[in-house]
Amino acid sequence: MTKKVILTFPVDATDRPLTYDLIRIYDVKVNILKAEIQPGKTGSLLIEMEADPLRIEQAIAFLNDNGVTVSPVSSKISYDESRCINCGNCASACFSHALTIEAPDWKLQFNPEKCIACKLCLKACPLKLFKIEFSNPESC
Incomplete structure (x- = not known):
């Protein structure tokens, strides 16, 4: 099973090797897709975890027990579909193919599981319809 x-991380957890513990203790393959971590500050990691479902569940419980909030990607990334004009600017900037426009309806489709939070859609969208909750929103 793979889960993104x-x-x-709260301030007091950014100096501990919790990601390493996921690998060592829970035998979870961890692919770090994006990281914003600094000692003494709240940090964020976008990761893909691969293991059997029970191990992933145990790993998430371990993270929660250590003060780390674990959120599905889909709960942190969104856009205002009702205001979208389907111009395609965001889809052309999206190299992970999380945003696509295809026949027959030519409407923007968003797959949050493919998103890597690169924030290129924030810059590309002329109407500023995208919202990505990551630790440092000013960095985009």
């Missing part, structure tokens, strides 16, 4: 999540 955003980890939010």
